[in-house]
Amino acid sequence: MATHYIERRHHHFGWDNSLSPVLTVQPGDIVEFETIDASGGQLTPNSTAADVATLDFGKVNPATGPILVEGAEPGDALVVHVHDMKPSGWGWTANIPGFxxxxxxxxxxxxxxWHYDTTLTTPAPFKAGASVPLKPFIGVIGQALAESGLHSVVPPRRVGGNMDTADICVGSTVTFPVEVEGALFSLGDTHAAQGDGEVCGTAIESAMNVVVELQLIKNRTLKFPIIDNPSPRGRHIDGKGYLVTTGIGPDLMQNAIEALDQMVDLISDRLKIEPVDAYMLCSACADLKITEIVDQPNWIVGCHFPKAVLP
Known part of the structure; x- marks a missing residue:
């Protein structure tokens, strides 16, 4: 078992199986990745909303890598154990027009x-006395596709990608189907916190170093990634319960919109903040959940806002 370090300058902006690997590792090796925030460094602690309007979307969600895993072949499974995440202490959430x-x-x-305690023992302060308990996770994690050419990082795929799933945190194991020789594994887009759904399109976007161990299972066919998260999912934030708004009807997407729309108004009124600020706060901590999907023709989506965030 060897230990490796990859600097953030080794990154790419799309999945492409013709990319040359920046590192070759053996199964069982440990790799520490430096990552760049989801803006690709375009946003800084001095940025304003005007800078959001001029973002170059060709440079968002950079992934550090790719890494070639020796012996990985199509039909195998790549196993990624997340050992550590090292927060930077600064992050951002944005409302991006059209997104x-x-x-x-x-x-x-x-x-x-957001300026937060890197020990993660103190919730990150927001406006009007609100604060968000933190639990970092990896947003972009995955491998190259079998299809040739450059493929956007933004949508998730069967080989991973921009999964934005809070379960991919320290202690978790993610198993991916391999589509190309060597897997060509990369990760990035680290988050300090996010509600399920990432409803405004951004979480608490925050560059971090990530330490993972890579293993290989030969001849293990998977349809989609499998996540094993051994830690309690919401204990850091659910101690005071939740406010829940609902959307009810035959269309799950419309139901999600209705539930979120109500929650934005509820939090805006309660904290006396602008609705767009409530929207971004919901993206950082509120969970969209399907709470009923069997009583046809109508289903229920709930927007769960943790009361621990409120002053």
């Missing part, structure tokens, strides 16, 4: 800066 679940309502750019 997010309520893009029809919030059409202007907005930006919130």
């Amino acid at each position: 997010g679940l309520l893009a029809h309502r919030f059409t202007q750019p907005a930006l919130v800066h």
Whole structure:
């Protein structure tokens, strides 16, 4: 078993199986990745909402890598154990026009800066006395596709990618189907916190170093990634319960929009903050959940906002 370190300058902006690996590792090796925030370094602690409006989307969600895993072949499974995440202490959440679940309502750019304790023992302060308990995770994690050419990092795929799943945290293990020789594994887009759904399109976007161990299972066919998260999922944030708004009807997407729309208004009124700020706060901590999907023809989506966030 060897230990490796990859600097953030070794990154790419799309999945492409013709990319040359920056490192070759053996199964069982440990790799520490430096990552860049989801803006690709375009946003800094001095940025304003005006900078959000001029983002170059060709440079978002950079992934550090790729790494060639010796012996990996199509039909195998790549096993990624997340050993550690080292937070930077600064992050951002933005409303990007045209992006997010309520893009029809919030059409202007907005930006919130987060400055947080890197020990993660103190919730990150927001506006009006609100604060968000932190639990870092990896947003982009995956491998090259079998299809040739450059493929966007933004949508998730069967080989991983921009999964934005809070279960991919320290202690978790993620198993991916391999589609190309060597797997060509990369990761990035680290988050300090996020609600399920990442409803405005961004979480608490925060560059971190990530330490993983890579293993290989030969001849293990998977349809999609499998995540094993051994830690309690919400203990850091659910001690005071939740406010829940609902959307009810035959369309799950519309139900999600309705539930979130109500929660934005509820939190905006309760904290006396602008609705767009409530929207970004929901993206950092509120969970969208399907709470009923059997009583046809109508289903229920709930937007769960943790009361621990409120002052």
